[in-house]
Amino acid sequence: MDAVAHAPAVEHGPSLRQRLEARGFDAVTLLVIPAAIFSLLLFVYPFAFGFILSFEPKAGGDWLANYRRFFSDPFLYETIAKTLWLAIPVTLVNLLLAVPIAFRVRLMRRQRLLTTLLVLPITLGTVLVAEGLLNYLGPQGWFNRTLLTFGLISQPLKLVHNYWGVFASLVITGFPFTFLLTLSYVTGIDPALEQAAATLGASAWQRFRHIYLPLLMPGLAITFCLSFVQAFSVFPSAVLLGEPAGPTRVISIAAAQAAFEEYDYSMGSAIAMIMGFVQLGIVVAVLASRGLFYRGPASGAKG
């Protein structure tokens, strides 16, 4: 199909069109343009716009006024620590649960029922999980009732409208996500490597520590980043299940309030930028430390 525009240009050397085609630009390449324009308009442009807007404070003042206000007002700058205090433990818990479970599930032949069950909370979304947990973990809910019946506690635990409510919702929606990502990395490693180690007499722990873990590390780093970034931008459950004015006033609440309650888009953009930079910082730190681990093929090639 590339042989259409050839004949006339023989004497003058390749035409512009042919030179472009040789580099990979032809009519088919142009098909990418609508999506690229769309992405530039609705993703890159808003980001650039927000970035510039954050340096143009609504209340006047110099260009850094928004950022100075954020880092001098404890009600604002403490949101970073509060969000990290939620996101990092949740991500670690999810990851530490996901790895051993993924190692079990990889041996199962019928994984579909379990994966379908785990996809449920992701498809239902954070709002429904928050609404369900309000009932389920509440003082009269089945969770507390069961613990009371078994005599494990004498008073209902306070699990909603505080830190633990948000924590639970982040585990319920975050664990399946972390688990399914981990599972796809674990099943990507050739089992022949483990069998070779077992033949040579390595115990289960040794096989995990010296064969699987080094091969999994890059995948786990990416899983950590994606799960962390999701947990760090927690919004609906922090409002519905937490104390949005107290310990679970996360950074996205601060950003949404500034932008859509105080109508200070400039401040809202500044907080969103800070949120993005903290996420980026953690992701870069994790991915940089990935270089310390083994990088190489995860399949048992011969020779």
Added chain:
Amino acid sequence: MIRDTTIGAKLWAAAVWATVGFFVLNLLAMIATVVTSSFATRWLGTWLPAGWTTRWYTSAWNEFQLWDVLIVTFQVIGAVVFISGALGVTAAYALARRDFPGKRLLVLLFLLPLLIPPMTFGIPLATVLYQTGLAGTFWGVVAANLVPTVPFVILVMVPFIEQIDPKVEAAARVFGANTFKLFIYVLLPLLLPGILAALLLVLVRTIAMFELTFLVAGPTSQTLVVALYYAVFAAGVRAVQSIDAMAVIYMVTTLIWLIIALRFVNPTQIVTRAKQQPAH
């Protein structure tokens, strides 16, 4: 397969399965709580409610104007699915078939909206939409929802198109097919399973997409999940059972599509969207 038969290994396996069981049990109990409560007459301080009724569904339906909300929801989803399919499949075709300078940059551009959480890019995006007057309208909600779905379709479709042999297209050209005929008779039938899977995933994700819709929706362009959020947020104004009835209606809408989607896709595909391209 390697079998570990020591006591420690068996205990460890039991502990792992117990954790999975505990998680799934709590998950199902949480969903069951919502369903039970939506059918309850009065439910205070007992294991099960005092009596059963379906009247909360009619009251939720009327109070929250669910018919209007459902219509808006399906209009938004229909527009998002259609536009992201049209934009995403064409772009994926170009990315799968051609190598050109700047391709890696373009792939990164399409990858970023999937890696960055909606809340982070949603606030600047909503700001721009408010300034252009699009926010609060139907098309504003559609535009915001398209930001992650177009890249999603591209990332799902590129590997799918790559595995279709380009010789098939070349053969159609040799036999004199023009671009239109090539598309209708050759490409479309071959691509259809992939497009169907990608669009079903978009559909399921768009129903549950809260953050972007929440940031740009106005009173007449709310989708079901945003309406549910406001109902829970203002809890106390209305009966708990009424909100739970609405939550059940939302759950049923989502689950119908999830079941349809699961006939065509592997459940892990809903999550491992970034797997085709390692994130850098």
